[in-house]
Amino acid sequence: MGCSAGTFRVGDGIEHFLTDESGHVWVGHFDQGVLGDRLSEPGIRRWSSAGRPLWEYEAAPGDQPVLECYALNVDHRATWAYPYTDFPLLEVRDGRPTRVRTTPVRYAHGVVVHGGLVAFFGGPGDVHDRLVTGRLTASTVETLETTRLTRPDGTRLGSRRVVCRGPRLYLQEHPGTEWTLFDLARQ
Structure with a gap:
């Protein structure tokens, strides 16, 4: 049985690179790509596995363009993105217009969604382990609680990599030997 592989260009300044159940590739870019490369300019793109x-x-009138994709979550029903500058929560579903919800949360690096609930993880400086949970409305996210996400032993998290899938937030701390899981569906 043979296996073929191919390559294609998805732009520069890649912050997030995730696949969906169809094998399509979702890419979220940071500002150097968005401002410097035609392929990266939209800030968030979906590609076929063959590179199409x-x-x-595309920002609707009155909405801000994506200058940097701070968080990206690819689930089997929807893709969720959280871009800079206004930090809205974008909900992308096949065949539907992108839904844009305003949020009170700034500079999070992870977003997870379950039913009508959402959680944003991270922030700058001393709030790098902040966890803000909220409720989705038609056009906003209403904050329910702000707390800190800690290790199972209660100590604070260190520097880490964040990957989001549906209700699950996966954290890998430096030096990258273990993963910690936060599951919004179990909260």
């Missing part, structure tokens, strides 16, 4: 562009974010 399938979707890109």
Whole structure:
């Protein structure tokens, strides 16, 4: 049985690179890519596994363009993105217009969603382990609680990598030997 592989270019300044159940690739870019490369300019794109562009974010009138994709979550029903500058929560579903919800949360690096609940993880400086849970409304996110996400032993998290899938937030701390899981569905 043979296996073929191919390559294609998805742009510069890649912050997030995730696949969906169809094998399509979702890419979220940071500002150096968005401001310096035509392929990265939309800030968030979906590609077929063969490299054909399938979707890109286009800001509606009155909405801000994506200058940096701070968080990206690819689930089997929807893709969720959280971009700089206004930090809205974008909900992308096949065949539907992108839903934009305003949020009170700034500079999070992870977002997880379960039913009508959402949690944002991270922030700058001393709030790098902040966890803000909220409720989704038609056009906003209403904050329910702000706390800190800690290790199972109660100590604070260190520097880490964040990957989000549906209700699950996976954290890998430096030096990258273990993963910690936060599951919004179990809260």
